[in-house]
Amino acid sequence: MSFAQALKAQLDIPVIGSPLFIISNPRLVAEQCKSGIVGSFPALNARPAEVLEQWLEQLTTELAEYQSANPEKKVAPFAVNQIVHQSNDRLQHDLQMCAKYKVPIMITSLRAPHEAVEVAHSYGGKVFHDVISVRHAEKAIEAGVDGLILVCAGAGGHAGTLSPFALVSEVRKFYDGPIALSGSISRGEHILAAEAMGADFAYMGTRFIATPEANADQAYKDMIVNSSAQDVVYSNLFTGVHGNYLRGSIENAGLDPADLPVADKSTMSFGSGGSSKSKAWRDIWGAGQGVGNIDAVQPTAQVIAELKREYLAARQRLLGA
Numbered sequence: 546m547s548f549a550q551a552l553k554a555q556l557d558i559p560v561i562g563s564p565l566f567i568i569s570n571p572r573l574v575a576e577q578c579k580s581g582i583v584g585s586f587p588a589l590n591a592r593p594a595e596v597l598e599q600w601l602e603q604l605t606t607e608l609a610e611y612q613s614a615n616p617e618k619k620v621a622p623f624a625v626n627q628i629v630h631q632s633n634d635r636l637q638h639d640l641q642m643c644a645k646y647k648v649p650i651m652i653t654s655l656r657a658p659h660e661a662v663e664v665a666h667s668y669g670g671k672v673f674h675d676v677i678s679v680r681h682a683e684k685a686i687e688a689g690v691d692g693l694i695l696v697c698a699g700a701g702g703h704a705g706t707l708s709p710f711a712l713v714s715e716v717r718k719f720y721d722g723p724i725a726l727s728g729s730i731s732r733g734e735h736i737l738a739a740e741a742m743g744a745d746f747a748y749m750g751t752r753f754i755a756t757p758e759a760n761a762d763q764a765y766k767d768m769i770v771n772s773s774a775q776d777v778v779y780s781n782l783f784t785g786v787h788g789n790y791l792r793g794s795i796e797n798a799g800l801d802p803a804d805l806p807v808a809d810k811s812t813m814s815f816g817s818g819g820s821s822k823s824k825a826w827r828d829i830w831g832a833g834q835g836v837g838n839i840d841a842v843q844p845t846a847q848v849i850a851e852l853k854r855e856y857l858a859a860r861q862r863l864l865g866a
């Protein structure tokens with residue numbers, strides 16, 4: 546059985562809940578895994594660094610206990626996101642913690658993740674790396690990753706500009722390993738569409754911000770509910786890398802969304818000192834173009850139950866199965 550097939554067999558629907566800076570926490574991740582999708586959080590959300598061990602201990606124990614109390618359920622594995630960048634002075638520590646707790650999946654972002662691959666493979670873990678282009682996909686494969694995440698147009702937070710129709714097929718020409726697809730995926734039928742396109746998993750972030758479990762202001766959750774695709778602005782001003790943000794939050798910060806300056810990429814900084822832009826992430830709210838499909842703040846378990854119903858209904862309608 547391939548890794549993609551083995552991972553799918555552990556899930557109720559082929560979805561990875563993506564890591565969200567500040568927002569993802571053990572509560573959200575536990576609900577995602579208990580509902581049968583991969584949950585994940587950025588290691589940097591656990592601050593200071595010692596908190597990471599507490600989170601890993603808590604999640605590992607809670608999910609194991611839930612599985613033994615509910616042997617019939619599929620309790621999904623969880624993932625930890627590592628930012629591979631020279632400014633991330635926690636990377637060594639965070640990788641070693643993942644090794645100690647044998648974190649099943651690591652999701653790496655930015656640079657090619659050689660070190661993370663070495664550590665994960667030493668204990669049987671797997672690495673997915675997120676990319677926005679064919680060139681980055683090739684570099685990640687060279688680094689030995691086990692799967693790719695294609696971050697396409699309309700994704701929340703740092704995002705690419707390529708259409709998923711274009712990027713998935715181009716990557717599939719040279720790569721037959723697991724692919725997770727992201728960019729505005731917000732309903733169950735989109736998950737089936739991602740599979741039809743050639744991906745194995747849907748990678749979804751914004752859909753989980755409007756939940757009680759997410760660590761986000763109520764005003765942020767309400768703005769997600771009240772926004773649609775046209776309210777999402779693509780800019781590199783806030784972190785040095787292009788990403789998608791809610792127009793309303795940019796206006797609330799006193800900026801003109803139609804006239805944002807261009808940022809300098811060299812100002813990017815991650816690590817124990819906090820992202821140089823972590824204040825920006827607090828005030829300027831990331832979201833993908835799928836916001837128009839989010840109509841209420843709902844518990845995570847309910848969101849996933851709805852995604853399942855929509856996914857199965859779409860399969861029935863299109864495939865009769």
Ligand SMILES: Cc1cc2nc3c(=O)[nH]c(=O)nc-3n(C[C@H](O)[C@H](O)[C@H](O)COP(=O)(O)O)c2cc1C
Nearest residue numbers: 563564565566700701702727729749750751831833
């Ligand atoms: C508020 C916010 C914060 C994010 N933080 C991270 C992060 O810390 N690390 C990361 O790899 N991706 C991060 N992302 C990107 C997501 O993991 C994922 O690529 C994206 O949410 C998928 O698109 P969607 O939001 O349209 O579903 C973030 C996205 C958002 C909306």
